[in-house]
Amino acid sequence: MSTTVTRRPSAPPVREEQPRVEEHRPQHTFGRILAVVAVWVVGWAVLRGHQTLSLPGAQLSDFQKWLNGVKNSFDAARETNPAFKIVGGISDGLNWVFLHLQYLFSTPAPGRPVPEVGWVGVLAILVFVAFALAGVRCAVLVLLGTLAFGFLGYWQESIDTLLITLLAVLICVVIGVPIGIWMARSKGARAAITPVLDGMQTMPSFAYLEPLALIFGIGTASAIVLTVIYAVPPLIRITEHGIRGVSEGAVEASRSLGCTSPQLLRKVQLPMARRTIVVGVNQCMMAALAMAIIAAFVSGPGLGVPVMQSLAALDIGGAAVSGGLIVVVAIMLDRTTTAASERAELLARAGRRHVQTRRIVLAVLAVVTVVAIYVSRLRLSAAQFPSSPALQRPVSTFISSVTDTVVNSIEKATTAFANVVSYGLINPLQSVLAASPWWLSALAILALAYVLGGWRPAVTALVCEAVLLGVGLWNDSMITLTSVLVATILVVIVSVVLGVWMGRRRRVDTILRPFLDALQTIPPFVYLVPALALFPPSRFTAIVAALAYGVPIATKLVADGIRGVSPTSVEAAEASGATAWQMIAKVQLPMARAAVVLATNQGLLYVLSMVVIGGLVGGGSLGYFVVAGFSQDQLFGKGLAAGIAITALGIMLDRIARHAAARHGRV
Amino acid sequence: MTQTRTYDDQNDGQKDGQKDGQRGGRNDGAPDGAGESALSVRDLWKIFGARADKVIGTPDADLPRKQLQAKTGCVAAVKDVSFDVRPGEVFVVMGLSGSGKSTLVRLLTRLIEPTAGTVTIGGEDVTKADAGRLRDLRRHHVAMVFQHFGLLPHRTVMDNVGFGLEVRGVAKGERRARAQEMVDLVGLAGNEGSFPDQLSGGMQQRVGLARALAVDPTLMMFDEPFSALDPLIRRDMQNEVIRLHHEVGKTMVFITHDLQEALKLGDRILIMRDGEIVQIGEPAEIVASPADDYVRDFVSDVPRSHVLTLRYVCRRPDGGDPGEGPALQADEVVRDAARQVLAAHGPVRVYDGEDFLGIVDDEDILRVVVAEEEAVGS
Amino acid sequence: MAQRNIRGAGGIRALWLVALTAIAGLVLAGCGGSNIKSTNTASGKSCGQFNIAVNPWVGYEADAYVVGTVAQQKLGCQVSYKNLKEEVSWQGFGSGDVDVVLENWGHPDLVKKYIKGNHTAEDAGPTGNIGVIGWYVPPWLAKAHPDILNWKNLNKYASKFKTSESGGKGQFLDGDPSFVTNDEALVKNLNLNFKVVYAGSETALIQAYRKAEKNHTWVIGYFYAPQWFLSEVPMKKVSLPKYTPGCDSNPAKIACDYPKYNLNKVVATRFAKSKSPAYTLVKNFHWTNDDQNLVAKYIAADHMNPADAAKKWIDANPDKVKAWLQGT
Numbered sequence A: 001m002s003t004t005v006t007r008r009p010s011a012p013p014v015r016e017e018q019p020r021v022e023e024h025r026p027q028h029t030f031g032r033i034l035a036v037v038a039v040w041v042v043g044w045a046v047l048r049g050h051q052t053l054s055l056p057g058a059q060l061s062d063f064q065k066w067l068n069g070v071k072n073s074f075d076a077a078r079e080t081n082p083a084f085k086i087v088g089g090i091s092d093g094l095n096w097v098f099l100h101l102q103y104l105f106s107t108p109a110p111g112r113p114v115p116e117v118g119w120v121g122v123l124a125i126l127v128f129v130a131f132a133l134a135g136v137r138c139a140v141l142v143l144l145g146t147l148a149f150g151f152l153g154y155w156q157e158s159i160d161t162l163l164i165t166l167l168a169v170l171i172c173v174v175i176g177v178p179i180g181i182w183m184a185r186s187k188g189a190r191a192a193i194t195p196v197l198d199g200m201q202t203m204p205s206f207a208y209l210e211p212l213a214l215i216f217g218i219g220t221a222s223a224i225v226l227t228v229i230y231a232v233p234p235l236i237r238i239t240e241h242g243i244r245g246v247s248e249g250a251v252e253a254s255r256s257l258g259c260t261s262p263q264l265l266r267k268v269q270l271p272m273a274r275r276t277i278v279v280g281v282n283q284c285m286m287a288a289l290a291m292a293i294i295a296a297f298v299s300g301p302g303l304g305v306p307v308m309q310s311l312a313a314l315d316i317g318g319a320a321v322s323g324g325l326i327v328v329v330a331i332m333l334d335r336t337t338t339a340a341s342e343r344a345e346l347l348a349r350a351g352r353r354h355v356q357t358r359r360i361v362l363a364v365l366a367v368v369t370v371v372a373i374y375v376s377r378l379r380l381s382a383a384q385f386p387s388s389p390a391l392q393r394p395v396s397t398f399i400s401s402v403t404d405t406v407v408n409s410i411e412k413a414t415t416a417f418a419n420v421v422s423y424g425l426i427n428p429l430q431s432v433l434a435a436s437p438w439w440l441s442a443l444a445i446l447a448l449a450y451v452l453g454g455w456r457p458a459v460t461a462l463v464c465e466a467v468l469l470g471v472g473l474w475n476d477s478m479i480t481l482t483s484v485l486v487a488t489i490l491v492v493i494v495s496v497v498l499g500v501w502m503g504r505r506r507r508v509d510t511i512l513r514p515f516l517d518a519l520q521t522i523p524p525f526v527y528l529v530p531a532l533a534l535f536p537p538s539r540f541t542a543i544v545a546a547l548a549y550g551v552p553i554a555t556k557l558v559a560d561g562i563r564g565v566s567p568t569s570v571e572a573a574e575a576s577g578a579t580a581w582q583m584i585a586k587v588q589l590p591m592a593r594a595a596v597v598l599a600t601n602q603g604l605l606y607v608l609s610m611v612v613i614g615g616l617v618g619g620g621s622l623g624y625f626v627v628a629g630f631s632q633d634q635l636f637g638k639g640l641a642a643g644i645a646i647t648a649l650g651i652m653l654d655r656i657a658r659h660a661a662a663r664h665g666r667v
Numbered sequence B: 001m002t003q004t005r006t007y008d009d010q011n012d013g014q015k016d017g018q019k020d021g022q023r024g025g026r027n028d029g030a031p032d033g034a035g036e037s038a039l040s041v042r043d044l045w046k047i048f049g050a051r052a053d054k055v056i057g058t059p060d061a062d063l064p065r066k067q068l069q070a071k072t073g074c075v076a077a078v079k080d081v082s083f084d085v086r087p088g089e090v091f092v093v094m095g096l097s098g099s100g101k102s103t104l105v106r107l108l109t110r111l112i113e114p115t116a117g118t119v120t121i122g123g124e125d126v127t128k129a130d131a132g133r134l135r136d137l138r139r140h141h142v143a144m145v146f147q148h149f150g151l152l153p154h155r156t157v158m159d160n161v162g163f164g165l166e167v168r169g170v171a172k173g174e175r176r177a178r179a180q181e182m183v184d185l186v187g188l189a190g191n192e193g194s195f196p197d198q199l200s201g202g203m204q205q206r207v208g209l210a211r212a213l214a215v216d217p218t219l220m221m222f223d224e225p226f227s228a229l230d231p232l233i234r235r236d237m238q239n240e241v242i243r244l245h246h247e248v249g250k251t252m253v254f255i256t257h258d259l260q261e262a263l264k265l266g267d268r269i270l271i272m273r274d275g276e277i278v279q280i281g282e283p284a285e286i287v288a289s290p291a292d293d294y295v296r297d298f299v300s301d302v303p304r305s306h307v308l309t310l311r312y313v314c315r316r317p318d319g320g321d322p323g324e325g326p327a328l329q330a331d332e333v334v335r336d337a338a339r340q341v342l343a344a345h346g347p348v349r350v351y352d353g354e355d356f357l358g359i360v361d362d363e364d365i366l367r368v369v370v371a372e373e374e375a376v377g378s
Numbered sequence C: 001m002a003q004r005n006i007r008g009a010g011g012i013r014a015l016w017l018v019a020l021t022a023i024a025g026l027v028l029a030g031c032g033g034s035n036i037k038s039t040n041t042a043s044g045k046s047c048g049q050f051n052i053a054v055n056p057w058v059g060y061e062a063d064a065y066v067v068g069t070v071a072q073q074k075l076g077c078q079v080s081y082k083n084l085k086e087e088v089s090w091q092g093f094g095s096g097d098v099d100v101v102l103e104n105w106g107h108p109d110l111v112k113k114y115i116k117g118n119h120t121a122e123d124a125g126p127t128g129n130i131g132v133i134g135w136y137v138p139p140w141l142a143k144a145h146p147d148i149l150n151w152k153n154l155n156k157y158a159s160k161f162k163t164s165e166s167g168g169k170g171q172f173l174d175g176d177p178s179f180v181t182n183d184e185a186l187v188k189n190l191n192l193n194f195k196v197v198y199a200g201s202e203t204a205l206i207q208a209y210r211k212a213e214k215n216h217t218w219v220i221g222y223f224y225a226p227q228w229f230l231s232e233v234p235m236k237k238v239s240l241p242k243y244t245p246g247c248d249s250n251p252a253k254i255a256c257d258y259p260k261y262n263l264n265k266v267v268a269t270r271f272a273k274s275k276s277p278a279y280t281l282v283k284n285f286h287w288t289n290d291d292q293n294l295v296a297k298y299i300a301a302d303h304m305n306p307a308d309a310a311k312k313w314i315d316a317n318p319d320k321v322k323a324w325l326q327g328t
């Protein structure tokens, strides 16, 4: 899937190759869509409620029962099967490494009341690293962020999150970069691995959390593996992209000088792709942080734990503070890697004298850091973060009360709005999709895929539909599909409105952008409570959560697209006396069409990734089953099946959207 | 004329015996005087596309490129090409865009694998070399200069120039000394520490040149090295190549689509169209007797008096060697000879060494000059 | 270009200055503080590592942190809290990741698999808490329409409970997916004109009830006691056909109320055999619904962190704690 990567404010989206364009007749497309929909609706009106393949929540299809059986035999094999021993060794190793990292930096080491390195030492190390890699500004940012860990009362959890993220990213680099290189150099590898990556990114983690914990044990090892599974695909994709993006000319010239393949890699491709690979590492870090909370479900250490605890107590402020610290960690890592990649080039080019100066500066700072570490090992005040000022309670109380006030004043309106959308849009649409006989919906979707994107996505859709039927979740998939479609439509509407506004007014952009960035990075779990305060538990609330996650990226893409419209065209339109409205409708939007298409595509992927979270707030269907499957032994098979169904839905929608975009997205 | 003219067909009356050994088997009859040829290409084919190897030997192989593509989906980029290059020669390959020049030059060191045929460099059959031999060849014997330079942006000028030596495993000190020498040679002294993107296009190509020279190759290949440069710099660089050729005396295969450049640099020129050879010859020969309309079109705006030599202007007198009057050598260019011929009373005798070739008179000279005026005027 | 990024000589001097000041400051600060003494946790007894599963509801957290804190303070155990859902917790008995689940709600499926099946777990007696699962309505509703507390009258009001999610019937909110409920079967077998709608999480459920009470909207759904939220909004239980032993043996045919649960502790067999003092503590641990509700209130309503809440209760109840420690 192109970029489920993300969560990162300003990264350039790394796009996959666009699919080959087939012949394209836009004027017919609209009519054909209408025709298909008309046939569908007529069929629905006649046959409604028959052969819908709906399956009550607690009931399992044969396939799902089979999955249960597989898991049980898996569980039983734990004692006997030697494969478990090997994997057990791996997880023991991971646990050991992390435990000792913790002893070093975050939890009391054996025989000490405090970690080996106290807070002052940790602070000094972080600031030093940030300075060395990324310069003074970043160092200041890291300093403030790290202090926030302590003053907001989550020192240990924050450091744990930082450690586990870094460890997971390190593993990702060790695994991902070679695989990326391999994919860049071998077509076969690429063809074989790409779908696996798609699956890793779209399959909801909850669906395989339980077997994962079974294999790697409860705790750190599982959390790391979980994080790696989700975070390594973007790194692999971007590495591959970077290596393949190295200029043909340089490669050919090097070959003409007699480079061996390893020489080519080491001396040409890797150095030239380095910046791109660093972007990959950055994306990998952001994806890893996105797992911080889910990792808490297998008792992974870090900030996920307080977020979940606050959630259980419906403590909005508490969740916001601990979730906000995840954002702080994200910002620290993001800015440092970004600045590091930009500076590396400059430093490499700086003259001898500058290199020497820099060495002296770093040496001095290193001495300071070492002293700080030393002191923090000796003195309690430098080892334990001071307990005052304790800002956690005041800050979280403040956030809670502000949220309460806001909720109280708009709750009636929002509830009414939820009802309007539910009755007016979701219910009718869901009825057509889910209450039609399954074969009718299946055929109609195939037809739409064909009309929109040609035969390739139609074939993909056929395969995906077969999967939906095979896992026994047709009806629920259609219900989820409804929510996903509605959410995507809303994402597009909102992001076009906001994006146009931002694109046309610098000031609006300056004000809105930080909010969008924050909304995109904050763990969705944090805003579930306020969302539930505003709306009843329902599919609509799930859609709202998806909106909160999907709108920022889509809006930014649209805004950038609008700003990218050539000034001469705007000037020309102005000169011919276009009104603001005409300008938007006739010049800016049409010319930014490619950006809007991309925004739609990305919005769709983001919405899909929220299906499971939606299940937690009343979204029902697939999302709920995934969560339930994780929680109830006998529903495991159903949960995994639902996870597979979500992946299938995702791949189907993504392919249709991509092919449709390739056909119609050109200006 | 649609049929491909091979080298031999037009080679009558040439001054050298290069034609020997052009056809049939390699090295039967070494080129005269010049010893072993530096590069020898026989029946070389490159067909792009799936099942490309199935085309050669079938009637399809004789189809024009477009039809072949329509029928099989394969593109014949280089079709049955044979030629030899003498040591120390500057051999120019030219043709319109898409005629297969770049493909051809890449086949020579197997940057692109040939579909069929043989390439012999310095007596070694490149097409049979294994990976190690091939790498050796590229490291020591052949170097290439590219249209888009192909420099490594993360390395300084110095490190770019020394790159060939580095991959060869030359020690750092020696490498730097040699690189410095090359940097000086191409006139980049003072820019050793710059990065490619800090240099102008012309300077970048000098780096490319220095990099190729650094490995001290016996054969240098240039793929349109100057077409990305603006005209003034291009002229500079051409002169640079001429100078270097004088100084280091390498054999060069030079690709261009610019006839002026070809005439200026080339000892001999190969003209390609749609992957096939149309004509091979010295500049003057090509201008004097274009093999077909394609070539004629090519050379139509060339100032003929600058290129044609007396060899191509002289005619047999009715009564053999008149035995008197001024005499000139056959490879004198018309422009240079014009003054003497016009100043002389009566025809001037033209000799190729000791052999009498014919006579030229004012009218012959004027015919060349006036035809040129007309061509330019029209 | 490059120059811009690198400080000039003046900058260097400034940096030295900053560095020296920092060193001086740190040294001073270091001297001012007290020295770190290495701790000696070995207090004679060998407790070692003690892994407590923490299931995701506040009442459980109360149990876990109270037991954990006692184990740490009084027995010198290395306590580690594992935040897990039930299913995964039980899975952890076998692998050694989990020693104890402190509040178990029946879970016959897990009992069958892990206690009777592979014998990785065993019962460690009741906690003293009585668990009540059932159908609840908000207090205002119970007051305005007292007859709603009898299931027989539910159909009368079904249309009032209609929402956009319930497809024309009354909405019955089911909760956290963790617990296996009988609600779909009950609705069907009691011929109620309701549809079970999955709120998806306990958070969603509580928020829905809170809003319903505040805005006097109609809602009915699954809930349980002891639960800290009941002290904020005392939800009223609807009576269903009385539970008789065995009336719930066939899941599809269930038409009776949930049983009362004597909440119990479950430990890893390996842990029980280890003779760890922590096991004795777990075995002895016993308290009342009120005790748990109090600690849960500290956590949920007063926003104390669980460890502090536990400490507060322990300090106030030395007798109970002492009883738990007998035999350790």
Ligand SMILES: Nc1ncnc2c1ncn2[C@@H]1O[C@H](COP(=O)(O)OP(=O)(O)OP(=O)(O)O)[C@@H](O)[C@H]1O
Pocket (backbone or CB within 6 Å): B048, B049, B075, B076, B077, B095, B096, B097, B098, B099, B100, B101, B102, B103, B104, B257
């Ligand atoms: N990798 C390839 N795959 C398929 N066809 C190719 C490939 N490389 C070249 N060709 C085709 O071979 C023919 C010759 O290309 P080539 O690049 O050798 O031409 P050229 O004479 O160098 O042109 P130019 O002057 O534009 O550089 C062209 O028709 C081109 O489309």
Ligand SMILES: [Mg+2]
Pocket (backbone or CB within 6 Å): B101, B102, B103, B224
């Ligand atoms: Mg070319």
